[in-house]
Amino acid sequence: MSKVRVRFAPSPTGPLHLGGVRTALYDYLFAKNQGGDFVLRIEDTDTARYVEGAEDYIMEALxxxxxxxxxxxxxxGKYAPYRQSERRDIYDRHLAEFLKTDFAYLAFDTAEELDEIRKEFDxxxxxxAYNYITRNRLKNSLTLSDEEVQQLLDDKVPYVVRFKMPVDRTLNLEDIIRGKFSVNTNTLDDKVLVKNDGMPTYHFANIVDDHEMEISHVIRGEEWLPSLGLHYLLYEVMGWEKPEFAHLSLILKPEGKGKLSxxxxxxFGFPVFPLNFKDPETGNISKGYREEGYLPEAFINMVALLGWSPANDREILSLDEMVHEFDLHKVHKAGARFSKEKAEWFNHEYxxxxxDxxxxxxxxxxxxxxxxGAADDxxxxxxxxxxxxxxxxxxxYRDGHFFFETPNFYDEKAVKKAWNEDTPSVLNxxxxxxxxxxxxxxxxxxxIIHxxxxxxxxxxxxxxxxxxxxxxxxxxxxxxxxxxxxxxxEESTARIRNAVNNIQ
Structure with a gap:
C-alpha cells in the first residue's frame, strides 16, 4: 500500500462521544500529514442497536x-458504498472464500444451550469461552458429521460462522503507539464472524472493508486491542496484506478511575458529545459543545491534546498547524484525563x-x-x-445585560456599601x-465626574x-x-433618578 488511507468507522447507535471525535481527528490529522485520504465508513450491521438519526448526527458533528x-x-468515492448495510454482496463473496479454509466452522448452538453451559461453568x-477446548463438545460442524450438518442446513436451522482459533500459537503483534508484544492463541476464543441473520460482525466486516478500501493504517480505541490477534490471523488466512495498527488510550473521567462517560x-456539568442529541425514543436531550457555546476550533484544539503533545509543548494550534505537526509516534500510551476547566480555557483563548x-x-x-434592537455600532x-x-x-450578554435592561432590583450588599442618606441628593x-x-x-x-x-x-x-x-x-x-x-x-439620567426613587 503506497498511499496512506485511514478510516473512521463509527456505528450509528447513538451520538458521537468525545472519544470518537478524537479518533476521527487523529485519523484526519495523520492522513493529511501524510498526504493521504480520510474515509468515513458507517458500520451499521448492528440493526438491533441502530438509532434513527445517529448517522446524520455523526456527519453533522464532523x-x-x-x-x-x-x-x-x-x-x-470509488470504494462506495460506505455503509456496511449496503455491502452485503461483498461480504458474501469473501465469506465464500473464507469458508473454504480450515479456519471457519458453522456453529448451531442456540442461545439457550449456551446459557446452560455458562451456568454449568459458573x-x-x-x-x-467458546474456544479450542469447548468447541469439541458443542454443536458445530467440527463435531457433527457432514450429513448432520447438511440436514441442519436443509432444515434452515440458524447458525453462526466462527473463527477456528489455532492451538498454542504465539502471535507477534505490533502497534505504532504501544510497540511490539506477543499473544498466545490459547487465550483467545473462537469469535463469531457472521451472525445467524447472515450479517457479518465487526471482526469480519471491518477486515473485508479495510482490505477492499485499501486502508493502510487502522487507528482506533484501545478497547479493540484484545481483538488484534484475531485480526492478524484473518488477514493471514485471507492472504491479504495487513495494515498498520494504532490503538488510542482512553479519555479518563475528571476524577477517579475509568473512562469518561x-x-x-x-x-460535573460539561458535555461529552460535540452537538446536542435528542433521543428519538425518550425525547431526552444530551448537551453538546456547540450548543453550550464552544467554538469549533477551540473544541478541536482541546480534543487534539487529549493524548498527543506537539513540539515545544504548544497548546494553541490551528487545524492546519495540527496537520503539519501530527505524529502517531507522539500519541501517549497512558490515558488522558479530561478537564472541564481546561476546555473552558481553550474557548476563552480562541x-x-x-x-469585535x-x-x-x-x-x-x-x-x-x-x-x-440595539444598533451595531x-x-x-x-x-x-x-x-x-x-x-x-x-x-x-450575561456580563453586559444591563446595557439592554434597566435594573429592576439592586444588590443588597452593594446598597449597604454604596448608599447613605446623602446619596440621593448627590445623585440628583x-x-x-x-x-x-x-x-x-x-x-x-x-x-465631568471628576x-x-x-x-x-x-x-x-x-x-x-x-x-x-x-x-x-x-x-x-x-x-x-x-x-x-x-x-x-436620556437613559443614564433616567436610571439615576430611578435608583434615587427606589433605593431606601
Missing part, C-alpha cells in the same frame, strides 16, 4: 469540527482571537438573547468593553449636570459607587464613563 472526509456516504467456578458529564465584529455576529445567532462598543473576561460569547445634583453635558463621550464624562466630585468635596468612590449601582444594579461592570456613553444621556 463537519462542525472541520473534520471533512474525502470519502463517505455523503461525499461518495457452578464450577469457571468462566465459559455521559454520567461524568452530568455530574474567543480572544476573534474581532466576529463576536457580534456570533452573539446575534446565540439562542435566548434579546439585544432589544452600540453593540460593538459593548462587545469591546466586556469581552476580555468572557469564556463564551453568551458571557458577553449629578443627574442635573449630566443633562447639561454637550459632549457625551467617555473622556468628557470622566472629566469635577463634580471635587466641587462637592467628595472622594471619587462616593460618586462612582452609587452611580455604578444606579446604572448596573450591582457594583460591577466596565468603567462608569464608558457605561454612561453607551447608555446615552
Amino acid at each position: 463537519e462542525w469540527c472541520g473534520i471533512i472526509p474525502d470519502e463517505s456516504p455523503k461525499h461518495g 457452578q464450577n467456578g469457571e468462566v465459559f 455521559k454520567r461524568d458529564g452530568d455530574k 474567543l480572544k482571537f476573534k474581532t 465584529e466576529e463576536i457580534l455576529s456570533l452573539l446575534k445567532t446565540t439562542d435566548a438573547i434579546n439585544l432589544n 452600540q453593540l460593538l462598543k459593548i462587545v469591546s468593553l466586556v469581552r476580555e473576561r468572557a469564556t463564551f460569547v453568551k458571557d458577553i 445634583d449629578f443627574a442635573g449636570i449630566l443633562t447639561e453635558a454637550e459632549t457625551f463621550d467617555s473622556e468628557n464624562l470622566k472629566k 469635577d463634580f466630585a471635587e466641587a462637592k468635596g467628595l472622594g471619587m468612590g462616593k460618586v462612582m459607587m452609587p452611580l455604578r449601582l444606579s446604572l448596573v444594579g450591582e457594583l460591577k461592570g466596565p468603567d462608569v464613563p464608558d457605561i454612561l456613553q453607551i447608555l446615552g444621556k
